[in-house]
Amino acid sequence: MSLCSIARIPIRRSKRSNSSPSLALPAVLSLNPPVPTKIIAVANQKGGVGKTTTSVNVAACLASVGKKTLLLDLDPQANATSGVGLEKIEGASAYRPLLGDGALIDKIQSSAFANLEVIPSEVDMCGADIEIARAENHLQRLRLTLQPVVDSNRFELIIIDCPPSLGILTLNAFAATDYLLVPLQCEYYALEGISMVTRLLSQLREGGINPNLELLGVVMTMFDGRTKLSQQVVSEVRQHFADKVFDTVIPRTTRLAEAPSYGKPIIHYDKYSAGSAAYEVLTQELLQRLGMQE
Ligand code: ATP
Ligand code: MG
Numbered sequence: 001m002s003l004c005s006i007a008r009i010p011i012r013r014s015k016r017s018n019s020s021p022s023l024a025l026p027a028v029l030s031l032n033p034p035v036p037t038k039i040i041a042v043a044n045q046k047g048g049v050g051k052t053t054t055s056v057n058v059a060a061c062l063a064s065v066g067k068k069t070l071l072l073d074l075d076p077q078a079n080a081t082s083g084v085g086l087e088k089i090e091g092a093s094a095y096r097p098l099l100g101d102g103a104l105i106d107k108i109q110s111s112a113f114a115n116l117e118v119i120p121s122e123v124d125m126c127g128a129d130i131e132i133a134r135a136e137n138h139l140q141r142l143r144l145t146l147q148p149v150v151d152s153n154r155f156e157l158i159i160i161d162c163p164p165s166l167g168i169l170t171l172n173a174f175a176a177t178d179y180l181l182v183p184l185q186c187e188y189y190a191l192e193g194i195s196m197v198t199r200l201l202s203q204l205r206e207g208g209i210n211p212n213l214e215l216l217g218v219v220m221t222m223f224d225g226r227t228k229l230s231q232q233v234v235s236e237v238r239q240h241f242a243d244k245v246f247d248t249v250i251p252r253t254t255r256l257a258e259a260p261s262y263g264k265p266i267i268h269y270d271k272y273s274a275g276s277a278a279y280e281v282l283t284q285e286l287l288q289r290l291g292m293q294e
Helices: 003-007 051-064 079-083 123-134 141-151 168-176 190-206 228-244 254-262 274-289
Strands: 038-042 069-073 116-119 157-161 179-185 214-221
Touching: 038 051, 038 168, 051 069, 051 079, 051 116, 051 157, 051 179, 051 214, 051 254, 051 274, 069 079, 079 254, 123 168, 141 157, 141 168, 168 190, 179 190, 190 214, 190 228, 214 228, 214 274, 254 274
Parallel strands: 038 157, 038 179, 069 116, 069 157, 179 214
Antiparallel strands: none
8 A cells, every 4th residue: 555545544533532543444445555547648750640549549448448537638739639529728738837837737627528538739839849948857847747647546547649749748748658659550651660669769768768668559550451551561560569569450441530520539429330449449458458457
């Protein structure tokens, strides 16, 4: 039991003596310590590979199986924000807390979906890269502002949708996260990104930005079973990353591309579609890797 959970145990005073606390514990007290919040950054410096689609849908699937989940949109494009049906509102994002103005925990909004809460993004976040670069501890800003959210034990998982660059916002996500989830699109140029991922991981670990950073896995997206190229790319990526590549491959489907325009993750837009099934199975695999499967 951690010290903080011990600290929260109410001590029942004995009726006979006010000075000696009874060791009898209330019946409702759970002896299981709270599970520490796990943070997963969904990142790839390449644009349009399925980062946001994966963040939104994995977060929604986690929430649908009862995991208290926070989706943190760190991309000024704010696609994850609109993808779960929230408005891009000025002042609602992580931008100001990252610059030391206000608390990140106050930016958390509920969504229309049970167990899924969101810190949205908005256009102001565009300026964050430049402004944060000037601030003290500029690579650790997110880690520091996120700490009270983690300490609140309000969430089992935090999913961070990163922008398509290796700018300050993405580096902050890398410094703050426990795990990296890398979507790779099933296309020829995906292969070029592979060596970058491995190189970057060792730089972040060895450079002290995040010595504990772990690659949770690589997820192949927009798989088109009719093309030889998709199959070749998957098999080459598997050769390189072996079992780091998730067994689940996300198919290219129109329903997945349509869902964001309705502000709904695929399980709420079209539960019985192939895209929904793929993200549900991917989420189970992910929970298994995290040792969090029921
Ligand atoms: P960016 O780098 O701009 O943030 P991204 O990596 O977050 O992009 P997405 O926004 O998730 O990528 O996807 C890019 C486009 O491809 C979007 O229009 C999205 O709807 C579509 N898309 C993503 N995954 C699929 C899929 N499996 N099938 C069909 N379309 C998809
Ligand atoms: Mg995106």
